[in-house]
Amino acid sequence: MRYSSQVKPISYLKANAAEVLANLAEQRQPLVITQNGEAKAVLQDVASFEETQETLALLKILALGNQDVAANKITPVADVVARLRAKRAST
Known part of the structure; x- marks a missing residue:
């Protein structure tokens, strides 16, 4: 995705806030806000934003799982199932 068409100065945001918000919701593309010619913020x-946060959470879980596999901190599925069955039988 190219952001070059989605760059606006802060003055545009100030003058067109309602339109900007409507476009963000409709287009679902982030908008880069500049101040004095420099990128200062990203609006989405x-x-x-929620989808991005969920994706990052899933990626973190995968990374942690890969770290556990690399450190050999794993338990065979058969052992987990046996432990769960034993726990269920004792309750």
């Missing part, structure tokens, strides 16, 4: 709609 809430749904896209």
